[in-house]
Amino acid sequence: MTEKEDDVTTVVVLEHSRWLLADALDVDTAMTLIALVSEDPADWTEAMDVWPRYRTPAVAEFASSVPMDETDRESVATKLRSSEAWVAIDFRSKRLLTGGNFQEVGRDATFAMVVDESGKQQFPMSVHLPPWWELHELVTADELDQPRQSPIDKPVVDRNILFGDVMLMELATRVLETIKSDAWRTSGASDNEQARYPFTVAVHRDWLMTPREDLGGRMPRELLHGATQWSDRVTWGQRIRFEDGGPMVAAPRDWDGFATAPMGSQEMCLYFDLCRELINAAWFHGTKPNESPITVNAFSKLLCDVKDNWLESPFEGGSPPSFMIECDRRRVPRGVGVAIEGIDGAESESHLVDCDCPICQMMADGIFGVGFTRIDGHHLELDDEFAFSMLATRTAWEEQQKEDAEIQAEMDRRWAKHEANSDAVDPFASAWTGIGDDRPILGDNGGVLKMAFMVAEVVSELETSDACRDDITSLNECFAHYRRSGADDRRESASELKANLKTLADRYPQLTSRSVDLQSRIDESLRNPAIDENDLDFPF
Structure with a gap:
């Protein structure tokens, strides 16, 4: 992607207690080092761990080939003043800085690292900076000595609370309290699934929306949000890389911050499903007739077994949630049958076996190449409850609700108009109701x-x-x-x-x-x- 073979860049790395310097890297290597920041590494060692996820033929095969030498602040300042192009990665303050004539990169971009003789762009490399990393482009070297412009606001997810005994005890307690309530008894919810559903929503909502001391006053819902778009974009970048012929490599799980790293959208969706699974199981076990009342502790242990079984069972006929969550946390897409370096197993295709849809059957045949699977999260919005929405803020959710209402009103208006004119027969009307465009599909050889x-x-x-x-x-x-x-x-x-x-x-x-x-x-x-x-x- 360089314009001149002799273009060189100075790259500086600032860690908590040392400076590293490479005074003559090629631009492609410098760009690759910038891309590594997409994974939010804590230091240079962790950054080198994700080199295989971003390495292209334009750079060295192994991260150890990148010549970084330990130095001091004065040597860095002297070198940057004489550099025509430079990049600084500040792990201590989570900042990325560029200066001189180094090209602008942006927070979210994809670059073709190789262009062949015919002009075809190959080997895409994606840059998706985490939202808590600051980006300062085309600045002077003096900016290195300046503090961050804002505090580091990285989401911290306490999965021990979200998935552990605390969550199980809370759900068990809320379900048992509900079963004893007058509202439950008068609703007939014990024997009526439809009558029971509002209670399910209430238990789930209250768990997510109640501030907790063990979360520093935060609500469990807040732990689900904050970085889903970033995580999904990094995962998408790995899909683009794979579809261009690159390997599928999972992000490391042995980093210190892995346990509390932010959620992606797939883990968020599966957490919603897990909560509903547990609450529904609780209704079943808590309302069995002719049985002695169950204690909260015994109830939570029972729900723990339900949780463990659900995590390891096929999800809608496909892969188990445990595998799906691991892929999301390690930011790799789930391609049917695709082996992932660092993760045992691959996405299952069994959910297509009994499908009557010819499109799904063509996918199972591999007509469209590798079939990638993901949960779109639409079911989180079906209850019209902010608590479950994939949108982080109530303001954004209310705006989306308003837009959806306007779209629905327009659809209703058009349908009413269609119904009013239904007696008129159009001799040129299409025989098909779901195919509005009769033109051939681009690339559909043979139709x-x-x-x-x-x-x-x-x-x-x-x-x-x-x-x-x-x-x-x-x-x-x-x-x-x-x-x-x-x-x-x-x-x-x-x-x-x-x-x-x-x-x-x-x-x-x-x-x-x-x-x-x-x-x-x-x-x-x-x-x-x-x-x-x-x-x-x-x-x-």
Whole structure:
């Protein structure tokens, strides 16, 4: 990424008790050292630990090849005054400073470290500075002697409280108190899940929103927030690196601050699910008829077993939460079947096995490359409670609530208009309700992906109509045979799929227009077959 091969940069490292200096590093190495700060290392040794997560062919293979020498403050000052470009990493005050003609980097950016002869950019390297690190770019060397502009406000997560005996005791106590209340008895919640749900929300909310002395007056909710965006961006950077051909390497777990490091969004979402799992289990065990009242201590021990079992059991048919949380804490994305250096096991793909969605089945076949999995957190917002929201502040949450209400009002208005005009028949209307754009999908060679979305809509209609299970399975099998077929058997598989679609239209008249349209698209694909890239003659 350098413009001139002889560009050099002075790099200074300030630790708690020593200065390190490299007086002639190439720009690519200097940029890589800046990227290491993304992991919030405490010192130079920890920074070198994450070199494999950022190393590209543009720099040395091993961190030990970076020539840093111990020196003193006066030597640093003398060198910086004569340097045309310099970088200073201040671990003591968590500051990154640059000066001279060193290029601006910014807090969040991705750089192509290699550009080949054709101009193609390769080997992306991401920089995502933690929010508690200060960035001072294009400053004078005197700035090194200045204090931070604000206190270091790094979130500290006490997982012993969030996941440990304190949380279990609190939930057990709140559940038992609720069961004894008049509101519980008059609601019929013991035998009615719907009536029980508001009590679940209340117990969960009160646990998160009650300030605690053992947290210095903070609420447990505050421990979930503060750095999710940063953590997710670092994880995303590792995904980009992997998709470009780099290795998947987990961040170290033996750093002193690992136990209390901030949460990412995946751990936050799973913590929500864990709390709900424990509260629901508590209702079940706390309301068993004809049993002696259970003590809080015994109840919390029972919930501990529930927690341990939940953490190690498949989550929605996939990997266990313990694995998912470790990946989030060590800032690596979860790619199906992808080995991760430093973590045993890989993301499971079993959650796709029984899915009737043709798109998911194509993902399972590897059509789109490695399938990366993450929890989007939408279920945290379903209760319309600030306590569970992924947004950190009430102000941001209230603004989001207002925007959502405006969007919903607009959708309701459009739907009402549609209903009012439903008697008018548009002869040019699409047969498909979920596909608004009839143009080909970019890169969809042969139109198979477009057809997959249409087959998915047919499957959805069959499920809504309580169709025979065999009809759904047969359609998916015929479509899978068609999309997997080669030139020699494409016509035969197309005929099978078309015959299947015709049979479905005969059995379910509401599918007639979609069946006819999809059959015509299959015929069109036979007239204009997909190009096999292996048959192309490339000029290089």
